[in-house]
Amino acid sequence: MNYFPDEVIEHVFDFVTSHKDRHSISLVCKSWFKIERYSRQNVFIGNCYAINPERLLRRFPCFKSLTLKGKPHFADFNLVPHGWGGFVQPWIEALARSRVGLEELRLKRMVVTDESLELLSRSFVNFKSLVLVSCEGFSTDGLASIASNCRHLQDLDLQENEIDDHRGQWLSCFPETYTSLVTLNFACLEGETNLVALERLVARSPNLRSLKLNRAVPLDALARLMACAPQIVDLGVGSYEDEQDSESCLKLQAAIRKCTSLRSLSGFLEAAPHCLSAFHPVCHNLTSLNLSYAAEIHGSHLIKLIEHCKKLQRLWILDSIGDKGLEVVASTCKELQELRVFPTDLQGGGNTAVTEDGLVAISAGCPKLHSILYFCQQMTNAALITVAKNCPNFIRFRLCILEPHKPDHVTSQPLDEGFGAIVQACKNLKRLSVSGLLTDQVFLYIGMYATELEMLSIAFAGDTDKGMLYVLNGCKKMRKLEIRDSPFGDAALLADVNKYETMRSLWMSSCEVTLGGCKRLARKAPWLNVEIINENDNNRMEENGYEGRQKVDKLYLYRTVVGTRVDAPPFVWIL
Amino acid sequence: MENVGVCDEFVNLKATELRLGLPGTEDGGEEERQKVSCCKSNKRAFPETEKDIESTGKTKPASPPKAQIVGWPPVRSYRKNNIQTKKNESEGQGMYVKVSMDGAPYLRKIDLTVYKQYPELMKSLENMFKFSVGEYCERERYKGSEFVPTYEDKDGDWMLVGDVPWEMFVSSCKRLRIMKGSEAKGLGCGV
Numbered sequence: 001m002n003y004f005p006d007e008v009i010e011h012v013f014d015f016v017t018s019h020k021d022r023h024s025i026s027l028v029c030k031s032w033f034k035i036e037r038y039s040r041q042n043v044f045i046g047n048c049y050a051i052n053p054e055r056l057l058r059r060f061p062c063f064k065s066l067t068l069k070g071k072p073h074f075a076d077f078n079l080v081p082h083g084w085g086g087f088v089q090p091w092i093e094a095l096a097r098s099r100v101g102l103e104e105l106r107l108k109r110m111v112v113t114d115e116s117l118e119l120l121s122r123s124f125v126n127f128k129s130l131v132l133v134s135c136e137g138f139s140t141d142g143l144a145s146i147a148s149n150c151r152h153l154q155d156l157d158l159q160e161n162e163i164d165d166h167r168g169q170w171l172s173c174f175p176e177t178y179t180s181l182v183t184l185n186f187a188c189l190e191g192e193t194n195l196v197a198l199e200r201l202v203a204r205s206p207n208l209r210s211l212k213l214n215r216a217v218p219l220d221a222l223a224r225l226m227a228c229a230p231q232i233v234d235l236g237v238g239s240y241e242d243e244q245d246s247e248s249c250l251k252l253q254a255a256i257r258k259c260t261s262l263r264s265l266s267g268f269l270e271a272a273p274h275c276l277s278a279f280h281p282v283c284h285n286l287t288s289l290n291l292s293y294a295a296e297i298h299g300s301h302l303i304k305l306i307e308h309c310k311k312l313q314r315l316w317i318l319d320s321i322g323d324k325g326l327e328v329v330a331s332t333c334k335e336l337q338e339l340r341v342f343p344t345d346l347q348g349g350g351n352t353a354v355t356e357d358g359l360v361a362i363s364a365g366c367p368k369l370h371s372i373l374y375f376c377q378q379m380t381n382a383a384l385i386t387v388a389k390n391c392p393n394f395i396r397f398r399l400c401i402l403e404p405h406k407p408d409h410v411t412s413q414p415l416d417e418g419f420g421a422i423v424q425a426c427k428n429l430k431r432l433s434v435s436g437l438l439t440d441q442v443f444l445y446i447g448m449y450a451t452e453l454e455m456l457s458i459a460f461a462g463d464t465d466k467g468m469l470y471v472l473n474g475c476k477k478m479r480k481l482e483i484r485d486s487p488f489g490d491a492a493l494l495a496d497v498n499k500y501e502t503m504r505s506l507w508m509s510s511c512e513v514t515l516g517g518c519k520r521l522a523r524k525a526p527w528l529n530v531e532i533i534n535e536n537d538n539n540r541m542e543e544n545g546y547e548g549r550q551k552v553d554k555l556y557l558y559r560t561v562v563g564t565r566v567d568a569p570p571f572v573w574i575l
Numbered sequence: 576m577e578n579v580g581v582c583d584e585f586v587n588l589k590a591t592e593l594r595l596g597l598p599g600t601e602d603g604g605e606e607e608r609q610k611v612s613c614c615k616s617n618k619r620a621f622p623e624t625e626k627d628i629e630s631t632g633k634t635k636p637a638s639p640p641k642a643q644i645v646g647w648p649p650v651r652s653y654r655k656n657n658i659q660t661k662k663n664e665s666e667g668q669g670m671y672v673k674v675s676m677d678g679a680p681y682l683r684k685i686d687l688t689v690y691k692q693y694p695e696l697m698k699s700l701e702n703m704f705k706f707s708v709g710e711y712c713e714r715e716r717y718k719g720s721e722f723v724p725t726y727e728d729k730d731g732d733w734m735l736v737g738d739v740p741w742e743m744f745v746s747s748c749k750r751l752r753i754m755k756g757s758e759a760k761g762l763g764c765g766v
Contacts, residue, residue: 077646134651160653167705188653195680216681239681269657293657346648346655375648402648433649459647484646 006031010039019044038062045069046479046504048086048110049529052562053094064103065129066095070110072507072556073457074482076134079509079554081535083569086110089119090567096123104129104155111135117142121149129155129183139164140189147173154207155183165191172197181205185212187236187267195221203228212236215269220248226255234288235259237267253278266290266316268297276301283308287335290316292342303328313368316340319353319375326358330365337368343375343402356383359399363390371396378409379436384418388425397422398433404460404485407437414438420445423453433457443467447474455480468492472499482507490517497524505558513555516548521557522575529564531556532573670745676704676722676753687745693737700724704753723754 013036016022026036042065045051070086088110095102102124112135120127127150140163146156147170171194174181181201186193193216202208208229213222217238226232252275256262262282268291276297286309291302299320306312306325312333319341321329329336339362341354356379362369363386370393379401399419407414415436423429423446430452434442438461446453447470454477462468468488471481472495481503489512500506515532522530533554564574670687683703690696701707708720724736728747736744736751 074646076651077649078652079646160651162653192679218681221680292654295657342654343648343650346650375650400648404644404647457649459649485644 006035009035013039017042041065042104043067047558047560048088048091049565050504050558050560050562053091055562057094057098057100061098061100064101065106066091066102066104067106067108068110069108072109072482072505073480074484074507074509075109079484081533081569081571084533084572085565085567085569087567088112089116092116092119092123096120100124101126103127104131106131106133107135108133109135111137112142113137114139114142114145118145118149121145126152128152129157131155131157131159132161133159134161136162140166140170140191143186144170144173147171148175151175151178152180153178154180156181157183157185157210158188159185161188163189165189167191169194169197171201174201176204179204180207182207183210183234184208185210185236187212187214187238187269189214189216192216199224199228205229206231208232210234210264212267213238215239218248219252219275223248223251223255226252226259230255230258231261232259233261234264235262235266237265237269239270249275249278253281257281260285262286264288264290266293268294270296276305279305280308284310287311288314290314292316292318292340294318295320295344299325307332309333311335314338316342318342318344320344322353323355323358323361326354327361327365330361333366335368336362336366338371339366339369340373341375342373343400346402353377356380359383360386360390363387367391368393370394373398373400373433375400375402377402378406379415379418380408380410381413381415381418381421382408382410384415385421388421392425393428394422394426395428396431397426397429398431398457399435400433401436404435405437406435414441416441416445420449423449428452431455434461435459439463440467440470443470447471450475452477454478456482458483458486460485462486462488465489465492465495469495472496476502478502479504481505483509483511485510487512489513490520493517494521494524497521500525500528500557501559503559505556507554507556508552509554511555513552514548515550515552518552518555519575527559527561528557529560530575531568532575533571534573535571670748672726672748672750674700674703674751674753676706677755679704685751687748692741693744696736697724700751700753706753721755724751725754726751 009032013022013025016025019042022036022040026033037059038061040060040063043056043060043063044067045056046069048068048070068088068091070088071080071084074080075084086109088107096119103126105120105127106129112132117138120130122145130146130150130153138161143156143158143163146153174197182205184201193214195217198217199221202211202225209232211225211229211232211234213225213236215238217225219239222238226235256278259282263285265279265282265286265288268276283305289306289309289312291297291305294302295318297320299322302317302321303325306315306329310332313335315329315333315336315338317325317340321341326341329339341358344353354374354376356376359372359374359376359379360383362372369391372394373396376399379399384399401415408418415434416439419432419434419438419442423432429450432446432450432453432455434457440463443462443466446456450456451474453475456471456475456478458481465488467486468483469492471478472492478499484507488508493508493513494517518530518532522528532552533556535553568574671684672687674683674685685699685703687696690699697708706722708722708724725733726736726744726748727750728734729749733752739747
């Protein structure tokens with residue numbers, strides 16, 4: 001192996017791109033570690049507190065792309081208070097001071113400020129790609145900096161961020177000479193958009209492939225934009241609402257017909273059904289369709305659209321499509337790989353829009369299905385067993401029965417057997433979310449069969465510590481475990497402390513874990529950050545006499561090589 | 576049997592429920608929990624923007640009210656807001672009226688039942704469209720402002736917002752229009 005000069009080895013390494021594989025290469029020998037270090041282009045940091053910028057730069061001095069994730073997953077559901085952490089500023093400052101020629105930055109659940117964006121835009125001459133997912137803390141002023149200063153920007157992709165919208169002038173900050181735009185996604189902006197600036201930008205962007213508009217872009221503007229960019233591959237439609245202008249609709253139809261490269265469609269935030277049919281001519285080429293925000297479109301119109309989409313691989317939809325609609329999907333979309341069905345009735349106990357029948361139909365009709373997220377009101381073990389038989393190829397299986405603790409609605413039994421069948425049949429299962437009435441038994445099955453499982457989400461499930469223990473002992477590849485409102489306590493938490501070194505993180509909220517237990521854990525495992533998140537500041541836990549037995553609201557622990565973080569707010573107590 | 580079991584679970588859940596309201600404020604707590612479940616932003620414990628006011632609405636479900644659990648169902652706030660608003664509209668809850676502003680390219684919709692009085696409504700409109708009407712007074716109406724809020728009532732007539740008692744306004748308002756510029760002068764500025 002070492003008979004080759006380093007350049008040759010490095011050239012071979014260039015073909016190895018996955019993070020896991022690069023990591024494996026680096027462990028082979030010292031020489032390979034060194035070569036890999038200097039040639040690593042893309043760095044992925046799944047928990048921004050597992051390491052710090054200085055150590056990152058010491059190990060990888062030459063990378064071009066950085067991916068950082070901040071808050072834990074349950075932050076998406078308001079379980080992590082504002083100000084908890086995940087600040088990108090120190091990272092950008094450190095990178096700016098170094099000689100890294102950063103070209104791409106991808107952030108998820110991090111706090112980004114306008115100051116950070118400004119610094120980013122000024123520090124890296126070749127910066128090309130900014131992708132922000134579920135981030136917060138910045139405004140359109142920050143976007144203006146990016147637009148003004150990043151001469152070689154190709155991608156500006158803002159997915160579901162909380163952005164303070166100071167109203168539309170950031171688009172005019174792209175210089176007239178700027179023509180390299182490839183991706184522009186500002187669907188999550190709530191305010192007015194400078195349509196003139198947008199149209200001019202699109203008109204001078206011949207490489208534009210992906211354009212996702214916000215709700216402030218009306219129908220006629222959409223038609224003009226599509227006419228300027230017939231090469232578009234991925235389109236997020238803005239607002240169709242109001243002023244039913246049939247002339248605009250005709251113009252839109254004409255423009256759409258020219259978009260022969262269109263493969264992905266999304267948006268429809270405020271959509272009137274009559275314009276949906278304008279897209280029928282391009283449906284036969286679509287591979288991805290996201291109608292999950294189109295709450296105003298009746299199921300029947302959705303179905304009419306989907307009937308034309310025979311090549312669909314990815315479908316995100318609302319449960320208003322109903323079981324009948326899912327049957328249409330099952331018979332039409334034979335290439336379907338990923339399906340997400342979101343709820344329209346968040347209260348639960350409303351009309352049963354989709355049931356176990358819809359899920360079974362999909363599993364029977366779509367042989368390539370490997371990822372599913374399914375919100376429903378009811379489920380049965382029989383259905384899950386059938387689904388497992390039909391689809392043994394699931395990689396991601398997330399089922400959310402809206403009412404906690406709901407049993408099999410036919411037999412009134414827990415859903416242990418159903419989920420058991422899923423984990424037994426799906427040997428490649430990497431991600432699982434369980435729901436409904438579940439006892440420790442389901443976790444026995446998961447521990448036994450889910451050998452590849454990396455992420456598990458548990459809510460309102462289990463009876464005793466045994467449940468959690470089955471999982472911790474059985475799932476050797478577990479990386480992220482998140483549990484809420486389940487009766488697991490200190491015994492399970494402390495049984496195998498070293499397990500947490502093999503995992504990225506553990507979240508437990510509203511469980512039976514006590515402060516005493518957490519303290520013991522922190523003592524045994526100094527390489528873990530054990531965070532207690534307690535929103536009631538006046539509830540100073542250490543002053544309470546019964547502290548040992550006091551239950552902890554929220555526990556978040558993660559392995560780290562850089563010790564306790566210094567930016568924790570007062571309501572976070574790191575043991 | 577099953578139902579009793581489920582109810583017990585809910586009672587227990589309530590005990591472990593996280594509340595963002597101040598300790599000791601039962602009602603405040605309830606509202607806050609509702610807001611948290613529907614709230615767009617997890618930044619603020621007390622939502623202030625009109626977006627939040629819009630989306631909380633006054634959801635009075637027809638079925639027996641279930642305890643609202645924080646962070647459940649596991650749907651992102653961003654998505655929850657979108658769904659909640661549409662649901663209220665389709666079930667006829669709340670009183671949604673369209674709001675247009677002269678010069679703005681698209682309309683908005685607001686739920687009048689969310690507000691208790693005119694000042695709240697005006698503040699919300701001001702936030703939404705980024706303008707200012709100044710104060711309303713009997714004699715000079717919206718003095719000194721380029722913008723004048725008007726509404727179309729049940730009879731199809733265009734009226735100045737603020738003239739009639741709030742309850743009468745809510746029950747008769749069909750849509751709102753924020754007039755701007757010279758058209759407005761005639762009505763608002765007492766010139």
